[in-house]
Amino acid sequence: MAEEDLTRTRAGATGPASHRASGTPARHRSTLPVPARVRAALRWLARFRQRRRFVLEGFAAIACLAVLVSYLATEPDPPGEGGTRPDGLPAGIGRPSAFPGAELRPPATGPASPGLQPRQRPPSPTPSGSAIPGPPVRPTLTVEQRDVPAQVDLTASGSRDWIHWGLRGGDSTVRKRDGSGELVDAGGRGVRGGWDANQETVSWRDGAPVRSADGTATGVYTCGAGSGFTLAVAGAGEARTVRLYAGVWMARGRLEVRLGELSRTLRMEDPHTLRSAEFTVRFQAPKGTRVVLNWVAEEVFTGECGSVSLQALTLR
Template structure:
């Protein structure tokens, strides 16, 4: 009777957490063959192996994840010092709200890798200072000498020359191809011409008269305060000007000055009874753009019959 009750008793499978038994309950279960028991044991071993395999695989995945991402900060912070769960910033300071990925992210960089710093642009070379223009000293010297019997204007006026009176009071002959630096600035009083000067003039490079030989011509102005004004352009280099002039029953005064700050010079010649000629030599140097200004005037007339100053030629070299 007892055996019959045991055979009818339902056998519950052993579960995790049950107290260990001294023997497997299936081994005592009546009515089962040894083969059934072995099959059941093998099935349970396979289930245990499957569970252990799944646990080992989970441990392996956790280990790989740990090695890949690094050890999390125990204080609850993630990489970069941010609190757990905080997202990374979507932009850089000053660029919030802009498309950070468009044109700002350098492609091909690994995590935490920064693009190389750009090479510094070469500094532009400092401008070369312009050398200061040399200072041209203002030089002026005047002297007188006897006029040669015949003056060759082609020789003494290698840069420029002018001759007056060849064909009357308004007649002027200039050096052909000259520099044009000599200017007739006019003067005061009526200008007349004469043809009996004691010295003569010659040239071979004139215009409009190409050549002349032994010309005694000149021009004059009568009365106190009347006379001529001439100008010679400066170019920064030392130049020599020769003025061929004279007086008739008068005292003449030559004033030489530079248009820039500098010295001035005055020379006089006179003849109370007849005529006198002279060669004024003016040596000067002045900055380019300035001028030498010459005035030749009657300082005093000794005759009421046209005491005057005369002018024949000016040459520059």
């Protein structure tokens, strides 16, 4: 018995010849029957592994779908009807490259404005560079009187406009060629007559219908108390200077200048002979208004046509 056991032990230690030749240790498979509880546990383990594989594959599919959706969100939207996208932009316009996935929004227009319909925008604010109306023009008016220079250059004195009276009789007037037209002869009371005995002379180089004159002493006059001339100057919103060249013959003349509620009055008289003056009117008047000048014989000192006379009016 002992020898038999020893022989089995040696055979187990060395193994069959085939195993020794290959170098692979011998494997013994049990021939005992597997209990039912063990088989059930093995089946449960196999099902658990299969479910875990399904769950992992599902998570992988969801992750791939999320990546695809994110990629599609960065692509240009498909064109809508009429070649435009649903958001109203032309087809083919994508989102800004610096902000992937960012929605295109209209420029900010300030605080929300209630009552607007869809796609309406509140009015744009006035650009900072636009012209803003200035404050209203405040009327100003001053009147001065001085002796007339021996020679008056209407072209220099009336850079904007001028009028001369009496060159060819009582109804004759010469105006500045291409003048502004701001000076107006509004008539007056009395019959006008022409004369050529003024103490001072005037000249011009830009007149119409007479182009030029060199030292004419002509003018117009009207006789009797209350007779005279009414002139006007249109307001332009800017400061202006008007010069009136006028005189009296054995009379007292009154110059009344009115701008709205503003008025100035000057008088000049000579009971024996003639006298002339240069009246300077400086004013600023809003557009649409006028400065009115009334040069009237307030009193005459002779029954032989005591009068007031008018020679020229200039504007600069």
